[in-house]
Amino acid sequence: MKHNLLIVVLCLFGITHSQNCKHTFIGEVIDFHDGNPLSGATIHIQSLDKFTTTGINGKFSINNLCNGKIVLVISHIGCETKRIEVDIIGDSYQKILMEHHTEELDEVSVTSNGAKKTTVTAQESIIKSKILLQYSSQSLGDALREVPGVSSINTGSTIVKPIINGMHSSRVLILNNGVRLQDQEWGIEHAPNIDINSAGQISVIKGSGALAYGGDAIGGVVVVNPIRNIRKDTLYGHTILSGQSNGRGYNVSSNLNKNYKSGWFAQAQGSYKRNGDFMAADYNLTNTGAESTGFSARFGKNKFESGFEAFYSYIDNEIGILRSAHIGSIKSLANSINAARPLFVEDFSYKISEPKQKVSHHLAKTTYYKRFKNFGKLDFQYDYQNNHRFEFDIRRGGRSSKAAIDLELQTHTLSLNAKKDNNLDRKYNFGLLVRYQDHFANPDTGVRRLIPDYDKYDFGGYITTEWRIHNNVLADAGLRYDFSRIDAKKFYRTATWEERGYDVEFPELVIEELRNQVLTDPTFDYHNISGALGIRYNINANNYILGNYALASRAPNPSELFSDGLHHSAARIEVGDLRIDSERSHRISTSYAYSGSKLDFQLETYYNQINNFIYIVPSPLGIVPLIRGPFPIWEYVQTDAWFFGIDVNANYEITPSWDVNHKSAFIKAYDKQDDIPLIDIPPFTTYNSITYTNARWSNFKTSLRSEWAFEQNEFPLDFNYTVPIADEDDIDVDLSPPLAYHLMHFQSEITLPLFKKSSLNIRFSVDNIFNTSYRNYLNRLRFFADDLGRNFRLQLQLNY
Amino acid sequence: MKINLLNSKTMKTIKFYAMAIMAIAMLASCDNDDDTPAPVEEEEAITKLVLTFTNQADNSTVTLTWNDDNEDEVVDVTEQIVAGTFAPGGVYDAEIGLFNEDEDFLDEDILADQAGIDAHFFVYATTLNFTMMRASDDEDRTDGNKLGVKTVWTAGTAGTGTISIELHHESPSVDDSTGFGTAAGDDTDIDITFNAEIQ
Numbered sequence: 001m002k003h004n005l006l007i008v009v010l011c012l013f014g015i016t017h018s019q020n021c022k023h024t025f026i027g028e029v030i031d032f033h034d035g036n037p038l039s040g041a042t043i044h045i046q047s048l049d050k051f052t053t054t055g056i057n058g059k060f061s062i063n064n065l066c067n068g069k070i071v072l073v074i075s076h077i078g079c080e081t082k083r084i085e086v087d088i089i090g091d092s093y094q095k096i097l098m099e100h101h102t103e104e105l106d107e108v109s110v111t112s113n114g115a116k117k118t119t120v121t122a123q124e125s126i127i128k129s130k131i132l133l134q135y136s137s138q139s140l141g142d143a144l145r146e147v148p149g150v151s152s153i154n155t156g157s158t159i160v161k162p163i164i165n166g167m168h169s170s171r172v173l174i175l176n177n178g179v180r181l182q183d184q185e186w187g188i189e190h191a192p193n194i195d196i197n198s199a200g201q202i203s204v205i206k207g208s209g210a211l212a213y214g215g216d217a218i219g220g221v222v223v224v225n226p227i228r229n230i231r232k233d234t235l236y237g238h239t240i241l242s243g244q245s246n247g248r249g250y251n252v253s254s255n256l257n258k259n260y261k262s263g264w265f266a267q268a269q270g271s272y273k274r275n276g277d278f279m280a281a282d283y284n285l286t287n288t289g290a291e292s293t294g295f296s297a298r299f300g301k302n303k304f305e306s307g308f309e310a311f312y313s314y315i316d317n318e319i320g321i322l323r324s325a326h327i328g329s330i331k332s333l334a335n336s337i338n339a340a341r342p343l344f345v346e347d348f349s350y351k352i353s354e355p356k357q358k359v360s361h362h363l364a365k366t367t368y369y370k371r372f373k374n375f376g377k378l379d380f381q382y383d384y385q386n387n388h389r390f391e392f393d394i395r396r397g398g399r400s401s402k403a404a405i406d407l408e409l410q411t412h413t414l415s416l417n418a419k420k421d422n423n424l425d426r427k428y429n430f431g432l433l434v435r436y437q438d439h440f441a442n443p444d445t446g447v448r449r450l451i452p453d454y455d456k457y458d459f460g461g462y463i464t465t466e467w468r469i470h471n472n473v474l475a476d477a478g479l480r481y482d483f484s485r486i487d488a489k490k491f492y493r494t495a496t497w498e499e500r501g502y503d504v505e506f507p508e509l510v511i512e513e514l515r516n517q518v519l520t521d522p523t524f525d526y527h528n529i530s531g532a533l534g535i536r537y538n539i540n541a542n543n544y545i546l547g548n549y550a551l552a553s554r555a556p557n558p559s560e561l562f563s564d565g566l567h568h569s570a571a572r573i574e575v576g577d578l579r580i581d582s583e584r585s586h587r588i589s590t591s592y593a594y595s596g597s598k599l600d601f602q603l604e605t606y607y608n609q610i611n612n613f614i615y616i617v618p619s620p621l622g623i624v625p626l627i628r629g630p631f632p633i634w635e636y637v638q639t640d641a642w643f644f645g646i647d648v649n650a651n652y653e654i655t656p657s658w659d660v661n662h663k664s665a666f667i668k669a670y671d672k673q674d675d676i677p678l679i680d681i682p683p684f685t686t687y688n689s690i691t692y693t694n695a696r697w698s699n700f701k702t703s704l705r706s707e708w709a710f711e712q713n714e715f716p717l718d719f720n721y722t723v724p725i726a727d728e729d730d731i732d733v734d735l736s737p738p739l740a741y742h743l744m745h746f747q748s749e750i751t752l753p754l755f756k757k758s759s760l761n762i763r764f765s766v767d768n769i770f771n772t773s774y775r776n777y778l779n780r781l782r783f784f785a786d787d788l789g790r791n792f793r794l795q796l797q798l799n800y
Numbered sequence: 801m802k803i804n805l806l807n808s809k810t811m812k813t814i815k816f817y818a819m820a821i822m823a824i825a826m827l828a829s830c831d832n833d834d835d836t837p838a839p840v841e842e843e844e845a846i847t848k849l850v851l852t853f854t855n856q857a858d859n860s861t862v863t864l865t866w867n868d869d870n871e872d873e874v875v876d877v878t879e880q881i882v883a884g885t886f887a888p889g890g891v892y893d894a895e896i897g898l899f900n901e902d903e904d905f906l907d908e909d910i911l912a913d914q915a916g917i918d919a920h921f922f923v924y925a926t927t928l929n930f931t932m933m934r935a936s937d938d939e940d941r942t943d944g945n946k947l948g949v950k951t952v953w954t955a956g957t958a959g960t961g962t963i964s965i966e967l968h969h970e971s972p973s974v975d976d977s978t979g980f981g982t983a984a985g986d987d988t989d990i991d992i993t994f995n996a997e998i999q
Contacts, residue, residue: 327986327987328985328988329986329987329988329991332985332986343972344972396909396910396916396920397908397909397916399843441837443838443839446841446844448840449840452837489836491837491840493870493871493872495870495871514839516870516871517871625874625875625992626873626874627866627868627873627874627989627990627991627992628846628873628988629986629988629991630991726962726964727927727961727962727964
């Protein structure tokens with residue numbers, strides 16, 4: 001009112017200014033970690049499109065400001081670019097803390113704003129460390145669902161495998177600090193062995209565009225990178241403590257980073273998580289406890305000319321599998337599907353009994369790089385991984401404590417990568433890789449081997465190039481060749497060997513005939529070519545489009561070739577096929593992105609045609625009567641398939657305090673030969689949230705999120721079956737997807753400054769606020785029990 | 801790990817070659833190893849089942865046998881043998897035997913201790929005219945139910961039909977009051993049906 005009056009008065013006096021614009025804003029840019037002023041930081045006053053820089057004391061000033069809001073974008077080498085809004089009310093002053101952010105040294109000159117993408121024209125999304133910290137008590141697979149188009153296939157709530165655009169397991173490649181994870185990822189119940197707390201940034205690349213990592217990423221690539229280093233004398237870290245009501249879980253995680261100006265760095269991180277039996281909305285999920293210990297450490301030296309790094313990480317997980325999911329036959333599966341309550345519901349306990357799995361994974365790597373004048377960078381890496389998986393089953397005669405599955409996979413990889421970037425408009429990368437893998441299935445289990453002993457040899461070479469065709473047009477292309485040889489030694493039951501026609505087709509593979517068994521020596525070679533071609537057009541500062549074609553080829557995994565036995569929790573006999581050959585994917589994708597002052601929007605579409613697509617289907621052999629009961633046979637086959645999908649992400653700032661976000665993913669996938677929908681394809685899912693932030697209330701932030709999963713109505717109904725039972729009614733086994741569900745989640749946080757260089761972040765959240773009972777199509781325990789009920793979580797994070 | 805030694809600052813290009821040669825040597829040496837895996841003897845497999853009925857009056861027997869000749873765990877029709885027929889009105893003492901190859905599975909894995917007995921329960925069913933009870937010298941479970949290894953069957957009128965046997969493992973609740981028995985869940989170690997005749 002006063003203001004209006006002033007305007008009126010000013011107008012009366014005939015002064016051209018419509019308001020008083022004589023205010024000065026003084027800012028001080030300070031290093032968050034050591035409190036030192038940062039000189040030479042660039043300040044872009046976005047709302048006025050003016051630039052200034054900070055002086056030696058870290059200060060800068062902007063004159064002739066009007067009352068109201070201004071937007072500042074502050075950037076400084078070695079720091080994450082920061083965008084802040086300042087309310088100008090008269091002359092004002094504000095401290096601006098900058099967060100450390102070490103660009104890879106060789107990239108400092110090229111990019112300096114925010115997260116760095118690994119690809120140019122692929123559909124890549126980045127999950128920043130701030131978001132990752134919210135998932136401290138959960139798993140990698142949970143965090144990845146932040147990316148539209150990424151969902152997960154679960155076994156309970158602790159075994160979470162990422163699905164990228166409908167594909168998972170061997171079709172998704174996961175890199176942990178530059179090392180391709182080799183952890184028996186072919187198994188659907190084998191979650192990636194990565195401690196989410198060791199990740200500083202995660203990048204998800206849809207499709208196989210990132211050829212340097214492998215040519216077989218038909219679904220996509222997940223790149224997990226540790227917390228970045230900075231060339232500066234500094235010490236920082238954080239500690240997280242959290243607890244949750246559901247499963248009475250708790251979690252502690254801590255990391256410490258020491259960096260030197262000379263380029264030396266050291267980092268250590270550890271975490272421990274534990275929970276007891278989770279609860280669905282109405283009952284306890286008996287034997288769903290889990291315990292996880294993770295540790296990682298790295299040190300090295302980062303200089304422009306050369307550097308090295310040594311890295312070690314270890315994770316050990318012990319995970320209970322829902323007791324009611326241990327079933328004896330197809331009858332129990334049919335009964336479980338129709339039962340209102342699981343068979344075993346007991347009181348809460350932290351105890352992890354059989355059935356359970358215990359997996360440990362060691363990863364060690366060492367890297368060395370050197371830059372050459374007028375050429376670029378060469379880096380060399382050796383890594384070793386040891387993955388040891390035990391699965392314990394409900395057995396008798398005191399054998400439960402003896403593992404029923406005991407598999408050890410050791411991998412050695414040597415790789416050499418070269419980057420020729422002396423001409424920034426024509427960059428080239430090329431590399432070579434040699435890998436040896438030894439898989440050992442311990443016979444002391446007293447249970448026939450699920451996967452045989454094998455040796456695997458891989459050799460790969462690639463070349464990729466990145467061209468700046470025009471100021472606004474970037475193109476990239478790549479080609480890769482992979483050779484792989486798998487040399488197994490496997491026992492087949494003579495009956496099976498003959499039944500599958502192997503005795504006629506592969507008689508030369510038999511090296512020893514035992515009573516009722518043959519020992520065979522299957523050795524197969526696969527030659528695969530993959531490639532990518534893409535273009536990026538920056539229409540203007542706010543809009544860009546991407547187009548990409550990728551060819552990927554994947555050799556069959558051991559499970560597709562050699563599976564031969566009963567899969568308990570799926571109540572089926574799974575049979576691999578030695579005749580299976582590589583599958584080949586052609587993926588075409590386009591993206592459009594808009595980024596404005598209020599609206600951010602990304603639209604991604606893709607079509608993926610996969611020839612010789614390998615998947616498991618009910619066998620025409622039907623149901624066989626085993627002595628323990630009737631079981632259906634499922635076998636791996638090859639067909640042609642196509643996937644089509646649209647992923648959308650939109651963020652809109654209604655007012656500076658209120659934001660809304662929308663994410664959704666639509667996917668359709670078919671077996672082209674039989675014209676039936678593929679199984680286990682995520683249903684249409686949409687996430688919508690509204691967030692309120694207020695920096696003045698200790699950086700208060702709160703959000704309400706809705707998760708709406710539709711019913712998957714495209715299901716191969718032929719996969720349901722009817723089991724004839726002697727002298728009883730037939731049993732219908734209906735595997736059809738469960739109903740749609742809608743969940744609401746709540747989150748809130750504040751950040752309190754503690755001492756000079758430390759702060760405390762307190763986060764409180766409620767998952768599934770209304771304690772809704774639901775079943776998720778992509779949770780393999782959906783046949784036996786509901787998914788998780790309400791969960792209150794409290795997390796304290798101390799930054800120092 | 802010896803590789804770490806190469807992390808010294810002064811690492812020279814030559815060491816790349818050293819590593820490469822090492823790698824090749826490693827691969828070559830792996831090529832030569834042909835350690836043959838040992839076959840796994842299935843410890844908990846039931847490869848043979850025999851249910852023997854002995855007529856209390858004249859000691860004549862009826863036996864229901866399944867023998868997994870080809871060891872594929874599948875109950876093939878040719879592997880099931882029924883020897884003898886039941887006499888109407890006959891009272892039979894029945895006893896079941898389970899074997900893993902030449903091991904006595906029943907003795908070693910079920911009857912060896914009370915925990916083994918408590919974890920198991922036999923359930924029988926028939927479409928023939930039989931009444932049945934569990935024998936007084938049958939094994940007792942801690943919950944008061946009898947295990948069902950030893951049973952007494954009384955044949956009624958003539959007819960053809962089936963006898964089926966289920967062995968439940970860790971069933972959350974069992975009940976032997978009908979003689980034939982009932983058990984919750986379907987976690988079965990044995991689920992087999994034989995054709996039989998009362999004549």
